Amino acid sequence: MFGGNRKRFQEETMLTEAQPARPVRACMHVPPCPPPDASDRDAAHVIASHPEQGWSLLCNGVVLFEDTGELLPDGQSIAARRTELLAAAAHRKAC
Numbered sequence: 001m002f003g004g005n006r007k008r009f010q011e012e013t014m015l016t017e018a019q020p021a022r023p024v025r026a027c028m029h030v031p032p033c034p035p036p037d038a039s040d041r042d043a044a045h046v047i048a049s050h051p052e053q054g055w056s057l058l059c060n061g062v063v064l065f066e067d068t069g070e071l072l073p074d075g076q077s078i079a080a081r082r083t084e085l086l087a088a089a090a091h092r093k094a095c
Contacts, residue, residue, distance in 0.1 A: 033059040036072050 027033045033044035044058035054066040061073035070078035 027059050029059060036060045036062050036074075041070075041072075 027044075029045055034040045041058070041060055041062050042064060044060040044062065046056045047059050048057040050056065051066070056064050058064055063071040065071075065080070067080040069080040072078065
């Protein structure tokens with residue numbers, strides 16, 4: 001089946017299996033979505049939305065929660081910015 005390439009196939013398989021399993025995500029959007037470490041990471045396209053559970057998965061691997069908290073692909077969590085948003089939108093408060 002492998003002919004003379006059996007050893008090469010085994011070496012490539014071992015290298016592949018030894019590498020940690022990580023999802024490879026390459027943004028195909030134009031312009032590309034901001035990376036997860038950028039300050040504007042929330043501007044990435046939504047690729048999975050679960051409003052009934054209160055979260056969305058962005059193209060850059062960030063999980064965005066409805067309270068504006070975030071979970072980055074490296075496992076770091078970003079606290080919700082609700083107070084910042086309320087302060088910025090003071091003119092929108094109901095009278």
